[in-house]
Amino acid sequence: MxxxxxxxxxxxxxxxxxxxxxxxxxxxxxxxxxxxxxxxxxxxxxxxxxxxxxxxxxxxxxxxxxxxxxxxxxxxxxxxxxxxxxxxxxxxxxxxxxxxxxxxxxxxxxxxxxxxxxxxxxxxxxxxxxxxxxxxxxxxxxxxxxxxxxxxxxxxxxxxxxxxxxxxxxxxxxxxxxxxxxxxxxxxxxxxxxxxxxxxxxxxxxxxxxxxxxxxxxxxxxxxxxxxxxxxxxxSVRPDPRILTDVRTGQGYDVHAFAEGDHVWLGGVAIPHSHSLAGHSDADVLMHAITDAVLGAIAEGDIGAHFPPSDQQWKGAPSRIFLEHACKLVRARGGMIAHVDATVVCEAPKVGPYRDAIRARLAEIMGMPLDRVAIKATTTERLGFTGRREGVAALAIATVRLPE
The missing domain is CATH 3.90.550.10 (Spore Coat Polysaccharide Biosynthesis Protein SpsA; Chain A)
Incomplete structure (x- = not known):
């Protein structure tokens, strides 16, 4: 040097x-x-x-x-x-x-x-x-x-x-x-x-x-x-999973209502649509659910505890900031995120054409192999607020491995 x-x-x-x-x-x-x-x-x-x-x-x-x-x-x-x-x-x-x-x-x-x-x-x-x-x-x-x-x-x-x-x-x-x-x-x-x-x-x-x-x-x-x-x-930046024997699972759930706009953010990807999602940040409902799942796996509260909606600095913020923060907390404890499985619930927009792009973006943000990020989409057969096209919901499960 x-x-x-x-x-x-x-x-x-x-x-x-x-x-x-x-x-x-x-x-x-x-x-x-x-x-x-x-x-x-x-x-x-x-x-x-x-x-x-x-x-x-x-x-x-x-x-x-x-x-x-x-x-x-x-x-x-x-x-x-x-x-x-x-x-x-x-x-x-x-x-x-x-x-x-x-x-x-x-x-x-x-x-x-x-x-x-x-x-x-x-x-x-x-x-x-x-x-x-x-x-x-x-x-x-x-x-x-x-x-x-x-x-x-x-x-x-x-x-x-x-x-x-x-x-x-x-x-x-x-x-x-x-x-x-x-x-x-x-x-x-x-x-x-x-x-x-x-x-x-x-x-x-x-x-x-x-x-x-x-x-x-x-x-x-x-x-x-x-x-x-x-x-x-x-x-060295990827912990050996053989020594990460404390395996935990966290779940996350989030909903956002539709508002005026021309696209929605899902998993860090902008999807054209007749409406946007309303929220204090960019309202990426999928990324919020995954973030809460990761935080839940390490018992670190939820997004609101780390990024209060009352704090104006997060108004309109990209949700990747929240997910990256959760991932850093896992790595700070010497752990790794082993797998993420998430489901988007809505009548529209159609998620299928953007699934691979969403998986790739989430894998990039979380520092994970692509084959450890699963994204699915479903409807509620026109029942409930998602069935009435009033908004979008997302559910997520994250598996985290930590050292004992």
């Missing part, structure tokens, strides 16, 4: 991440109970303790950023300088972040890192810092295993590059601070839009060194990447 006050780390977190699927921008999505951004910030600080860290965020994401930062310890939060606001492109966002760092006092070296790469380790960061000191501009790269073809506009091959000379480039990209700040200013003045910070340095006439990257340091871009990330997470 490299410890120095001469290092600044700029984490770029202003994107929308649409290819990662519906829901929150990918940097704010949960990965085994912790947001991707929080995991990335923790990795940056472990790799370069003492470095100042600045995050560039989208102007609309201040609340999401604050929620992610709250997942870190007080010591981890202390090294974060106020976030910078991003621009219309990644390049503009990086320049905004660099200018903010310059105003606070320019460092010797700056590492520029994508928020959606939470797996950078100390060895990779040490290589980045040393390469920047030696060469001025440097990027991590990994060998390209597939044969690459260059094609023309008609789709015909015009060249086959020697793949032994090709590298897939990652972040953190590292630079002497004045070099990359001046290069970004020059690119902006010339109105040139480039794909990464290495190209910005190249366009300014600087040679860029490629040092060994790490195949584990992949970028979360698609839903498949999130599944791979779950598999890659160190086994």
């Amino acid at each position: 490299v410890a120095t006050m001469e290092i600044a780390i700029l984490v770029v977190a202003g994107g929308r991440g649409s290819r990662a699927g519906e829901g929150l921008p990918k940097q704010y999505r949960s990965l085994a109970g912790m947001t991707v951004l929080a995991r990335t910030l923790r990795a940056m600080q472990v790799g370069s303790p003492g470095a100042k860290v600045k995050v560039v965020i989208h102007p609309d994401d201040r609340a999401l950023y604050a929620s992610s930062v709250a997942e870190l310890s007080e010591a981890e939060q202390a090294v974060l300088s106020p976030p910078a606001l991003g621009g219309a492109s990644r390049q503009e966002s990086v320049r905004n972040g660099l200018e903010a760092i310059a105003r606070e006092g320019p460092p010797e070296i700056v590492l520029i890192h994508d928020a959606a790469r939470p797996f950078s380790d100390p060895a990779l960061m040490a290589r980045a810092i040393n390469a920047a000191r030696a060469h001025g501009a440097a990027v991590p790269g990994v060998p390209v295993n597939d044969t690459v073809k260059e094609i023309d506009a008609a789709g015909f091959v015009v060249a086959t590059p020697d793949r032994s000379r090709l590298r897939a480039v990652q972040t953190p990209q590292s630079f002497r601070f004045p070099l990359i700040l001046d290069a970004h200013r020059a690119a902006a003045a010339a109105d040139r839009e480039l794909t990464d910070d290495a190209m910005v340095a190249e366009a300014a006439g600087h040679a860029v060194h490629v040092f060994p990257g790490d195949i584990a340091n992949f970028k979360l871009t698609t839903p498949e990447d999130f599944a791979r990330a779950m598999d890659q997470l160190d086994a």
Whole structure:
């Protein structure tokens, strides 16, 4: 690990991440109970303790950023300088972040890192810092295993590059601070839009060194990447079920009435409908039932005890906050959620077309394998308030394993 006050780390977190699927921008999505951004910030600080860290965020994401930062310890939060606001492109966002760092006092070296790469380790960061000191501009790269073809506009091959000379480039990209700040200013003045910070340095006439990257340091871009990330997470964050012999079951139940609107939230997925559900938060009746089931399994009360509806800070809040909190309480006791089984009761909307998306979203938030999340739907044959289409109910059972 490299410890120095001469290092600044700029984490770029202003994107929308649409290819990662519906829901929150990918940097704010949960990965085994912790947001991707929080995991990335923790990795940056472990790799370069003492470095100042600045995050560039989208102007609309201040609340999401604050929620992610709250997942870190007080010591981890202390090294974060106020976030910078991003621009219309990644390049503009990086320049905004660099200018903010310059105003606070320019460092010797700056590492520029994508928020959606939470797996950078100390060895990779040490290589980045040393390469920047030696060469001025440097990027991590990994060998390209597939044969690459260059094609023309008609789709015909015009060249086959020697793949032994090709590298897939990652972040953190590292630079002497004045070099990359001046290069970004020059690119902006010339109105040139480039794909990464290495190209910005190249366009300014600087040679860029490629040092060994790490195949584990992949970028979360698609839903498949999130599944791979779950598999890659160190086994130490997943307790061995063989020692979790205290098996408990909790149940949850919730109802919400229909109100004016054009969609309902179920399990973290927005489902188009002629009405919305009324509630102090986003009224995600399914997630509320599951949250209460998890809390019940560890005898920790219910949602209202942890997030009182009288507290205005939870007005309109996304229900994932409640579920993530319940899951953290389980992990804080050294336990794991072994299985969740939930049922939605309503005449409409139809849940079936969204079942897989709901399961995937809940598994992501709870840090569970998909095959341990079961979601069903039923009607009451037009009986009762759900039968009259006045609202939606949900029931849930959660199985939790704790150490004795």
